[in-house]
Amino acid sequence: MEKPVYYAATEGGDYAFAVSAAAMKFGAGVLAELGDDARAQGLKRVALFIDPEVADTAPAEVATASLKRAGIDAVVYDEIAVEPTDTSFLAAADFARDGKFDGFVSLGGGSTMDTAKAANLYATHPADFLAYVNLPYGEFRAVPGPLKPHIACPTTSGTGSETTSTAVMDITALKVKTAISNRMLKPTLALVDPTTTRTLPAGVVASTGFDVLTHAIESYTARPYTTRSRPKSPDQRPVFQGANPYSDVGSLEAIRLGGKYLVRAVENADDHEARHMLMLAATMAGLSFGNAGVHLPHAMSYGVAGLCHTWRAAGYEKAAPMVPHGIAVVLNAPTAFRFTAAAAPERHLAAAEALGADTRNAAPEHGGELLAGRLIEMMRQTGLPNGTGALGFTEADIPDLVERGYNQPRLVVLAPCNVTKDDVAAMYRNGLRYW
Numbered sequence: 001m002e003k004p005v006y007y008a009a010t011e012g013g014d015y016a017f018a019v020s021a022a023a024m025k026f027g028a029g030v031l032a033e034l035g036d037d038a039r040a041q042g043l044k045r046v047a048l049f050i051d052p053e054v055a056d057t058a059p060a061e062v063a064t065a066s067l068k069r070a071g072i073d074a075v076v077y078d079e080i081a082v083e084p085t086d087t088s089f090l091a092a093a094d095f096a097r098d099g100k101f102d103g104f105v106s107l108g109g110g111s112t113m114d115t116a117k118a119a120n121l122y123a124t125h126p127a128d129f130l131a132y133v134n135l136p137y138g139e140f141r142a143v144p145g146p147l148k149p150h151i152a153c154p155t156t157s158g159t160g161s162e163t164t165s166t167a168v169m170d171i172t173a174l175k176v177k178t179a180i181s182n183r184m185l186k187p188t189l190a191l192v193d194p195t196t197t198r199t200l201p202a203g204v205v206a207s208t209g210f211d212v213l214t215h216a217i218e219s220y221t222a223r224p225y226t227t228r229s230r231p232k233s234p235d236q237r238p239v240f241q242g243a244n245p246y247s248d249v250g251s252l253e254a255i256r257l258g259g260k261y262l263v264r265a266v267e268n269a270d271d272h273e274a275r276h277m278l279m280l281a282a283t284m285a286g287l288s289f290g291n292a293g294v295h296l297p298h299a300m301s302y303g304v305a306g307l308c309h310t311w312r313a314a315g316y317e318k319a320a321p322m323v324p325h326g327i328a329v330v331l332n333a334p335t336a337f338r339f340t341a342a343a344a345p346e347r348h349l350a351a352a353e354a355l356g357a358d359t360r361n362a363a364p365e366h367g368g369e370l371l372a373g374r375l376i377e378m379m380r381q382t383g384l385p386n387g388t389g390a391l392g393f394t395e396a397d398i399p400d401l402v403e404r405g406y407n408q409p410r411l412v413v414l415a416p417c418n419v420t421k422d423d424v425a426a427m428y429r430n431g432l433r434y435w
């Protein structure tokens with residue numbers, strides 16, 4: 001199906017895709033160049049957002065020493081919520097506004113980078129919180145102009161937030177997880193140093209690693225941009241525009257790298273090669289899905305995370321009572337891909353093959369099952385729960401899950417087929433238990 005859909009738009013479909021590339025530097029030891037990069041951006045006084053879990057580790061030492069060497073005044077902010085909320089974003093924005101900084105540096109996982117993005121946004125272009133939040137919860141208002149420079153330094157190989165235009169948070173009063181998505185939010189530079197992941201606990205590598213894999217598989221199997229509705233004006237073309245020739249390349253390679261290195265990176269913290277390559281997979285997936293988007297597994301994860309059932313699996317207690325994002329996503333992935341495969345069988349087969357499934361003699365219609373099967377195999381190998389049932393969800397939770405998971409139009413629309421509420425209910429039901 002790939003060649004015809006990219007050759008010409010379908011009736012009313014979009015005829016163009018945009019690549020909003022992120023500046024990125026990748027390599028073991030590159031964090032020590034932070035000060036030089038900040039100076040090159042013309043920065044003299046920065047807000048340094050640090051994940052409290054990272055504050056006393058070697059990467060924090062390297063980053064602060066590098067800024068100091070470059071003569072840059074850095075003020076640390078470490079009140080980062082594990083799962084950010086509207087309240088935590090606004091508190092960070094107050095800090096950013098009061099500090100009169102000329103730029104931002106973030107060091108940590110997705111929550112830290114997202115908090116810095118939001119602080120930069122609301123300090124630079126103040127507005128009511130919901131003004132910039134995605135529909136249907138917010139107004140999705142255009143950001144009036146560029147933000148201040150932001151150098152994002154990830155310390156987990158997961159979210160890809162360092163190269164994306166999205167900041168994810170809970171709106172506490174509504175008990176929903178949603179996001180701010182705007183091209184202005186994209187960090188000015190992503191400084192990706194894989195050595196920062198060497199000390200991560202196995203549980204964090206697993207949850208963030210499966211986030212990487214789902215980013216890559218979802219963007220590869222997303223609705224092609226040519227079948228997404230044509231925007232009324234060019235500025236309304238969404239960040240998440242559907243699968244396209246640019247994102248396909250990085251997505252497929254990220255799937256291949258994840259299939260080869262994720263289990264090894266979880267099993268052995270001393271396997272530096274595996275952790276290095278998983279970080280590369282995360283970066284490539286981030287660059288790709290940042291332009292293409294993700295669909296059902298991520299949409300459905302908002303239901304799981306929003307309902308916040310107690311997290312009970314051994315080895316993940318640190319995140320309790322939150323369900324780590326990557327886990328909330330991947331638990332919905334096999335059931336979602338079994339559903340979406342019929343709409344794009346060859347893509348699902350190609351993803352299964354890249355992930356390491358044995359696809360010899362397989363017909364395209366087996367793609368969904370092979371992809372789901374290989375994912376389940378990797379989930380078992382890394383000690384993940386056997387479905388959302390293991391988190392405490394039952395049949396009785398399905399209406400609530402559907403309410404939250406389906407109400408993510410930006411994501412649901414990118415599934416390669418039309419999706420009803422009943423479809424989502426059936427997917428949640430089939431994801432309660434895999435083995």
Ligand SMILES: [Fe+2]
Binds near residue numbers: 211215298325
């Ligand atoms: Fe994700």
